[in-house]
Amino acid sequence: MLTNDELAKWDRESFFHPSTALGQFARGEAPQRIIKGGEGVFITDRDGNRLLDGFAGLYCVNVGYGRTEIADAIAKQAHELAYYHAYAGHGSEANITLAKMVMDRAPEGMARVYFGLGGSDANETNIKLIWYYNNILGRPAKKKIISRWRGYHGSGLMTGSLTGLELFHKKFDLPLAQVIHTEAPYHFRRPELTMSEADFVAHCVERLEALIAAEGADTIAAFIGEPVLGTGGIVPPPAGYWPAIQKVLDRHDILLIADEVVTGFGRLGSMFGSDHYGLKPDLITCAKGLTSAYAPLSATIVGNRMWEVLARGTDENGVLGHGWTYSAHPIGAAAGIANLKLIDKLGLVQNAGETGAYLNAAMRAAVGDHPNVGEVRGEGMLCAVELVADREGRQFFEPAQGIGAKVVAAMLRRGVIARAMPQGDVLGFAPPLCLTREEADQIVEVTSEAIAEVL
């Protein structure tokens, strides 16, 4: 077996890591951690540390680590049929069964599910389907996509453009011209402190209306949004936000994509965020929670009004020219089936709601009054603590101070993983949905100690 030092050297010399400071990593100046195993909500690394994963990997290991039911299902599928493509009407028992299971759980009004590999390619699929749809309807100019600042929708050319975070645009020549951004529903960062939630929702609607008026509704195809903003800061929408936005979109015949890569399959305590907030999307993007990341798989769930046009389009134009070699991969599908069964068997959607509410309440009670905590917010098994320099005047820290990252590092030294969200000093929590109250207490206690140490 390789020693830890050998492995670390190979890592620095060979491996191009995503979202990493490349030069610093290669020189051994950036954090490096080699993970060995996982069980429940804990992972272990090669240095012998056991860490409570308060972010479920990248909010994806929803059923927790080490689930033999899923590992066995993957192995069985690999033995029986590791792969066959899904082009031209080919299927396997695994991917057909998973399609049925997803549609049985999908919100009302959805027609079919298309499988890809990850959230980014699922959103690429969405945009292509939307452009195709408007071309079939004879509206070739209706193509722009509205996204929100602070939204996260992936890292590709189109999806990186939809993402509303500077880090994902800077030096990449993004966003592409077809993407336009509007206000994030982030009440804590409202433009004027005096704005109530209701005023702020009215402000978001006004900004959206103004954007549509400026661009022309006949040039705008769709609006994409996460039911709860995730990577942009874990921000549940202010009350009334989604119904107000949906009304505007309906009036201008603009499709809605609910990006449920994080919220799909239970994280909010409802099967889908669309159910949770009463959204009526035309497309739903899923990935992470679909397989709990035991194998890569994404899903684009297509609503009735689009499905009818897409089917008509292929009647008129031939086969839909869109597919990946690994679309509906049987091993991913086997993982998905075992994962969804486990979510049902263990009651994890309900636990996400109940233990998530407990985590949020305990966090608020423990750190909510700290002078450098601006806000504790969350929904279901999502929680965020936003750190500020001055609570009363809502003054933020200078980004160069890296306060959020310092608190996260102090937590790691105490055995709990949180995520310093990429913009602002926001500590993010998205534990596996199987979290217990005792584990929630451990997260809260360590957060409180780390904040006290750094601030």
Ligand code: PLP
């Ligand atoms: N959409 C949302 C809401 C996400 O949070 C993510 C990833 O974090 C993506 C899309 C992209 O998914 P992937 O990283 O699997 O491409």
